[in-house]
Amino acid sequence: xxxxxxxxxxxxxxxxxxxxxxxxxxxxxxxxxxxxxxxxxxxxxxxxxxxxxxxxxxxxxxxxxxxxxxxxxxxxxxxxxxxxxxxxxxxxxxxxxxxxxxxxxxxxxxxxxxxxxxxxxxxxxxxxxxxxxxxxxxxxxxxxxxxx
Amino acid sequence: xxxxxxxxxxxxxxxxxxxxxxxxxxxxxxxxxxxxxxxxxxxxxxxxxxxxxxxxxxxxxxxxxxxxxxxxxxxxxxxxxxxxxxxxxxxxxxxxxxxxxxxxxxxxxxxxxxxxxxxxxxxxxxxxxxxxxxxxxxxxxxxxxxxxxxxxxxxxxxxxxxxxxxxxxxxxxxxxxxxxxxxxxxxxxxxxxxxxxxxxxxxxxxxxxxxxxxxxxxxxxxxxxxxxxxxxxxxxxxxxxxxxxxxxxxxxxxxxxxxxxxxxxxxxxxxxxxxxxxxxxxxxxxxxxxxxxxxxxxxxxxxxxxxxxxxxxxxxxxxxxxxxxxxxxxxxxxxxxxxxxxxxxxxxxxxxxxxxxxxxxxxxxxxxxxxxxxxxxxxxxxxxxxxxxxxxxxxxxxxxxxx
Numbered sequence: 001x002x003x004x005x006x007x008x009x010x011x012x013x014x015x016x017x018x019x020x021x022x023x024x025x026x027x028x029x030x031x032x033x034x035x036x037x038x039x040x041x042x043x044x045x046x047x048x049x050x051x052x053x054x055x056x057x058x059x060x061x062x063x064x065x066x067x068x069x070x071x072x073x074x075x076x077x078x079x080x081x082x083x084x085x086x087x088x089x090x091x092x093x094x095x096x097x098x099x100x101x102x103x104x105x106x107x108x109x110x111x112x113x114x115x116x117x118x119x120x121x122x123x124x125x126x127x128x129x130x131x132x133x134x135x136x137x138x139x140x141x142x143x144x145x146x147x148x
Numbered sequence: 149x150x151x152x153x154x155x156x157x158x159x160x161x162x163x164x165x166x167x168x169x170x171x172x173x174x175x176x177x178x179x180x181x182x183x184x185x186x187x188x189x190x191x192x193x194x195x196x197x198x199x200x201x202x203x204x205x206x207x208x209x210x211x212x213x214x215x216x217x218x219x220x221x222x223x224x225x226x227x228x229x230x231x232x233x234x235x236x237x238x239x240x241x242x243x244x245x246x247x248x249x250x251x252x253x254x255x256x257x258x259x260x261x262x263x264x265x266x267x268x269x270x271x272x273x274x275x276x277x278x279x280x281x282x283x284x285x286x287x288x289x290x291x292x293x294x295x296x297x298x299x300x301x302x303x304x305x306x307x308x309x310x311x312x313x314x315x316x317x318x319x320x321x322x323x324x325x326x327x328x329x330x331x332x333x334x335x336x337x338x339x340x341x342x343x344x345x346x347x348x349x350x351x352x353x354x355x356x357x358x359x360x361x362x363x364x365x366x367x368x369x370x371x372x373x374x375x376x377x378x379x380x381x382x383x384x385x386x387x388x389x390x391x392x393x394x395x396x397x398x399x400x401x402x403x404x405x406x407x408x409x410x411x412x413x414x415x416x417x418x419x420x421x422x423x424x425x426x427x428x429x430x431x432x433x434x435x436x437x438x439x440x441x442x443x444x445x446x447x448x449x450x451x452x453x454x455x456x457x458x459x460x461x462x463x464x465x466x467x468x469x470x471x472x473x474x475x476x477x478x479x480x481x482x483x484x485x486x487x488x489x490x491x492x493x494x495x496x497x498x499x500x501x502x503x504x505x506x507x508x509x510x511x512x513x514x515x516x517x518x519x520x521x522x523x524x525x526x527x528x529x530x531x532x533x534x535x536x537x538x539x540x541x542x543x544x545x546x547x548x549x550x551x
Contacts, residue, residue, distance in 0.1 A: 013275040019296070020288025021279050022175045051407040054178035057224030060185065060195075077307035077409070080359035094359065097294070097303055099409030111295045111409040124314050140294060 006034055016138060025052040027066040035132045037110075037141050038066040039102075048104045069102050071130025072146065076101040076109055080119065094119060100128055100143050116144035151380070154248040162191025170263060171274070180204060180214030180260035181222050193254060195223055200230035200252025201401065202243045204260045207233065207285035214260035215287075217538050221405025228252065228401035229425035231539050235259070250429065251397060287406065296407075302366075304408040305446045306358035308536070312414065312448070313360065316463030320360065322454075323447035324351040325469040325480070327364045330444055330490050332478040334497020336521055341370050341499045345478060365447040367495030374504035376511070381549055392514045395432060395528070395544040398425025408537050414463075417536040419449075419456040426542035432528060434458050439513055439529040440487055441506035443540070444494040453532045453540075486525045491518070503533030507543075514547040 007030050013021060015033045031038040040049040042056035043063040055062050080094035096114040101107070114122055115133060127146035132139055164186025166172075166179050180203075188194060203216030216231040230252040234242045243255040265272040265281045272278070283289075289299045298304045313319065328348055334340040346364065354364040384391035400422025404412050411417065427433070434457055442453035451465045459482055460468035474481050480489040492498050492509035499505070510529035512518050527547045534540025 010275060013279065016293070019279075019291040019293045020283040022276060023173060024175045024178060026276075051221070051405055051410065053222040054175060055181055055185075055222060057222055057403065060224070077304070077311040077411075079303050079306035079310065079361065081303065082355075082359060083357045097297060097307070099298075099304070099307065099411075107410065107412075109409040109411075111298050111407070113294055124311065136292065138292060140292075142294075 006030065024054050028052060031066065031068070032141065033139055035139060036068050037071060037130055038068050039104075039108075039110075040064045041067040048102070048108045050108055050110065069104050069130075071102075072127070073100040073102040073110075073129075073143070074125050074127055075099070075114070075122065075143075077124065078114065078122065096122060098122075098128075098143065110141070113142045114144065115142045121145070154244065158244045158247050162187040162189075162193065164188070164190055170268075171270075173276075176204065176213045176260040176262055176280075177218050177222055180219055180258040183260070184219065184223060184256055184258050187256070195225045197254050198223075198225055198256045199228050200243065200246050200255035201225070201228055201232075202239045202246070202255060202257045203231070203233045204235060204239070204258055205233045205285060206235055213285075213287060214258050216258075216401070217406050218287075219256070219258050220401055221403055224403055225401075226403055227421045227424075229398045229421070230255065231399060231401045249397075251399065298408040299406050301408065302446065303358050304411065304537075305448050306361035308411065308414075309365075309448045310360050312451075312463070315414070318463060318466050320352070321348075321466035322451045322469055323365055324348045325466070325473065326442075326444065326447045326450045326454075326489075327351050327496055328478055329469075329480045330494045330496040331364075333488075333491050334493025337493050337498055340493045340497045341368055342493075342497050347478075361446065361448075364496070367445050367500040368497070370499035370501070372499055372501050372505075374501055374508045376507065385549065390515050390547070391549050392511045393546045393548065393550050395546045395550070396426055396430040397544070398422050398429060398542045399534075399539045400425060400542070401539055402537075404537055406538075411537065414452075415455075417452065417456075418534070418538055418540050419452045419532065419536050419542075422532065422534070422540045422542040423453075423456040423458070426530075426544060430544055432544060432546075434530075435483055436528055437483065437487055437530045437544075438525040438527050439491065439510060439523060440482060440489045441494070441503075441510055441529065441531040441533075442490070443503045443506065443533045444490060444496050445500070445503070447496070449536065450490075452536050457530065457532070457542075488523050491521060491523055503531075506531050506533060510545055514545055516547070 012030045016029050044061040045059040047058035076099045078098035098114050099109040101109050128143040129146045131144045133142045164183045166182045201216040203219050204214040215233050230246045243257045263271045265277045331346045335343050335345040351364045354362045400418040402418050442450040444450045455462050513526045529545045531543045
């Protein structure tokens with residue numbers, strides 16, 4: 001795994017100007033800017049920790065490290081957004097908001113968009129894999145149907 | 149002399165502190181959990197012994213800080229029956245109240261503070277403190293990171309509808325019939341903003357919003373308010389209204405935290421915890437309930453409450469509602485026909501007031517003061533308001549004084 005400290009803290013804040021970045025999640029955004037999805041992994045009990053927490057909620061250890069996940073998972077739940085909160089926002093076609101269960105652990109889910117496929121082909125529990133999209137100058141993770 | 153029933157009834161048994169410093173380079177949550185772990189160690193109580201949390205801050209939505217949801221998630225505390233945020237001196241008082249009242253037995257109070265950007269020039273140059281001050285109490289809602297989109301969002305409720313239908317192999321009958329029931333009651337309530345009853349076909353034809361959730365699954369936004377006066381049963385004797393007595397209450401907190409995609413399984417969500425907490429404190433059981441008010445912010449909330457309360461098995465609400473359906477009035481009748489559901493129409497017909505209108509309707513029914521709409525059986529009411537993800541209430545009210 002490549003070293004995480006590619007961008008300094010100020011650069012990470014600059015790359016993601018509209019997000020709440022704190023001491024518990026900054027390495028997640030630092031890696032995201034380099035198209036790597038990293039999540040804290042407990043070095044004592046092996047639990048993958050998400051949402052970002054300062055200690056391991058399973059064994060209460062502080063011995064944690066951000067590690068890259070495989071990017072493979074399945075769709076645990078999803079909804080298709082036909083309308084947004086902003087009444088003036090228009091959607092050309094529904095946005096798919098999906099909780100992707102990552103293969104690293106049962107219940108480890110990352111909320112993301114499903115891209116590069118027809119909406120009618122999306123079903124619960126289907127295998128997906130990580131891809132990356134660029135939007136308004138920011139790099140974001142997304143998921144697409146797994147190959148094969 | 150003021151009344152003081154809590155005199156000598158509640159004690160402090162553990163204390164924990166972090167180091168203090170001008171720049172600790174840690175999150176509020178990190179400081180808070182360190183203090184919490186030290187306090188628990190000091191008391192000789194582990195996390196399984198904690199059943200209430202008073203977190204830091206003024207807003208219950210202060211996610212990402214040391215609010216009660218984040219603290220519970222970070223400490224991996226499986227279930228609590230009480231949770232709240234407080235600051236300054238109030239947090240301690242809230243916790244004592246909760247323990248005295250029996251809503252929890254052992255409450256963790258976590259108060260985490262930070263040198264804020266408006267308190268120091270060097271703090272104002274720190275990007276971490278700047279970012280924290282900008283998002284204040286909301287914990288980062290409203291940014292562009294899609295992964296934070298379900299912080300207190302309605303969309304995951306829609307996603308759960310689909311997962312529920314998939315896992316139990318059912319259609320939308322349970323959701324649709326709940327909507328029809330509430331609209332039928334709303335049609336008889338002169339105060340409801342929508343007084344038109346609907347059919348199941350109307351429900352299915354309504355506009356798709358967050359697929360599979362439709363317009364008629366959602367409560368009606370309105371301007372409105374409710375208020376209540378609560379006092380002792382003793383004082384109530386001298387007042388003009390027939391009293392309605394709080395028989396038992398519980399909240400329900402789970403370790404899911406603030407990111408709702410990390411939802412627990414259907415039968416472990418916060419409604420189940422609240423309902424278990426209620427039945428553990430109640431002399432009444434489900435079959436004693438005369439009136440039932442499951443929160444209807446979205447129909448899936450109401451279906452979850454029905455199943456969590458034990459009226460039917462998980463996934464069977466649709467079949468159960470068909471068995472309980474009054475075809476003449478187009479309403480639900482539970483417990484062999486005696487128990488009406490959401491008289492008044494609730495959020496789906498009367499209007500959205502965060503469930504407070506359900507409490508108000510329950511109180512008036514238990515007083516017997518609802519005239520033409522008065523339910524025949526109205527000695528007890530079960531009201532459950534809130535979210536499957538965090539701190540729903542479960543409240544049993546009874547008509548009259550109980551001695």
